[in-house]
Amino acid sequence: MANIQARFQLDWPGFTLDIDLALPGRGVTALFGPSGSGKTTLLRCVAGLERAPQGFLSVNGEIWQKDNYWLPTHQRPLGYVFQEASLFPHLSVMGNLCYGMKRSANVQASALDKPIELLGIGHLLDRKPDRLSGGERQRVGIARALAVNPRILLMDEPLAALDIKRKQEILPYLEHLHDALDIPILYVSHSPDEVARLADHLVVLEGGRMLANGPLAETLARLDLPIRLGEDVGTVLDAKVGAIDSDWHLARVDFLGGSLWAREHGIPIGRHVRVRVLARDVSLAQQAPGQSSIQNVLRGRVDAIGNDGHPGLALVRVRVGDSMLLARLTKRAVAELGITLGQELWVQVKSVALME
Template sequence: MTLSVTLRHRFAGLTLDVAFQAPPGVTALFGRSGAGKTTVVNAVAGLLRPEAGRIVAGDVVLLDTAARINLPPHRRRVGYVFQDARLFPHLTVGQNLLYGRWFAPRGPGPALERIVDLLGLGALLSRQPGALSGGERSRVALGRAILSNPRILLMDEPLAALDEARKAEILPYLERLRDEVALPILYVSHSMAEVARLATTLVLIEAGQVTAAGPAATLLADPAAAPALGLREAGAILTARVAAQEPDGLTRLETAAGPLWLPRVAAAPGTTLRLRILAQDVMLATTRPEGISALNILPAVVQELRLGDGPGALVQLDAGGERILARITRRSAAALNLAPGSPVFAVLKAVSVAQENVGSGA
């Protein structure tokens, strides 16, 4: 099922005017604070009536201002996970989960046992919310939302209140949700690390306008989108398969671009991973380097060269059909005589890819 959103609404100092499609998977709404991301999610949930718009989930019209259709929130079948978990403190974890099921429409829905297993909640069912960690509370809130059997799942900065350790705990569960639950998921975030790890579709919103939208892997590797994403956060996603765990503590990965070695990744051989490769961590050479410590040297071809207003440049590379970004200086680009079609080698140190940039799924 696809979610189609077209909205227009005026606020003091901001006019929200957006249109995009959210297919099954995670559609991340990314932009600065105040860009209008939460407003979009609230309009989909029915918590805000826009001045004009149309929202359609599959073949069900949730909102059409021209036709005077505006389903109330309780009839939209929307699961909403807020930044804070908002669990009922007087109910156990199991009772909180069943509260979501209470409001589910009649008919088949997700099985309680499956969601408990998917989110790793089995050992928590008899506990009270006050005895849970932040990550555990987030997982319970997510389970409760799924068990309401929604058409759409909305997540508004669900990890923003968590420390890095709790984020690392819950991200694998969100990846499993993305890969195993066939729902359109709108995910609001201003964390590029989260977006790169989770998103299948990306919508960039700036000052109430959609500046770009499309497959996440395509946009993240697009030099034109880098200013909106943040130059320090610019980077591409590679799909990799764990080939072997080496005896010296490295993991050998197979990619379309070539073999990669990273510090030990806790995954079995054959596991498919998503790797976020930051543009600032990629060096370029016109001949294959020798006598260097970097283990990862990938042959590539320059696809696009984008010069910045300052001393920097972004280079998009084609490496075996995968897209890689490199952030270098204009001086280096000139010295290497780079242009579309130039053959190069992308050099990446094994330790450059942080564990937070290694996720599961294609």
């Protein structure tokens, strides 16, 4: 059952936000879409920084906006993380964290312990912001947002200002937050990698309106609205590392429906991972493949067939156990193989992207 209900309408010159959303009350919901699609505006409406007349907002049973009632931002129990940490330069890290607590009178000093541990900033507490890296500053900014013991965390492209190295540094901490926090996180991002790695739920926006809203894997597998994860459409599987082949530097990842081999990245057996499989890396066969360079072969059933972006191409959705994969085929191949709904086929996966 959805625990966040949000309905906003704003009319500005050249832009209209018209949103009616039901979202889960825990986990990471990614707000995804091109620039100007309304992601940040929606986040600001939830925070109360933009006031949408006659809007409605309920967060885990608490009404923050309804009819003429509107709870001001400073009274909303939320944390907000911006693209830039915007720390006070004259205060230490600890001083910045304590300052963030002042707006919440009922929060005890011990409330800082968990954010400090989760973000790994205990050794930075005495430093001033000018002695922190970009990734460290952003981790402090996130800890400051959590210091108020929020009931929802809003994150507006928190990694956008960081280079690739700093993004890779901070992503494991964001994954840790995902596992450790029992509150909903609304996460605005342009990055397909961040969405695939962090999100449980996906909202796709375009032109101020919602195009899709649902669990990540299910939404990515929709054929009526193929969503590109960067350069191509594809699906994301929740999996665990089941075995390591040290001789060939490969890891076997097990998911609901089968197993796939991927390049080994030092992730221990038993660790939860996500696997991204792009449609261009999946092929289908009527008969079990013989000797081939493709090491990942699964048995699946055709679940849906749809059009792709080119008139000569099709997307075929295949159910493998309880999981879904997408395959891009030419329409001629679909016809020659006689692919129909419900047909059992062999699924060959050429390449797998492993995300810790």
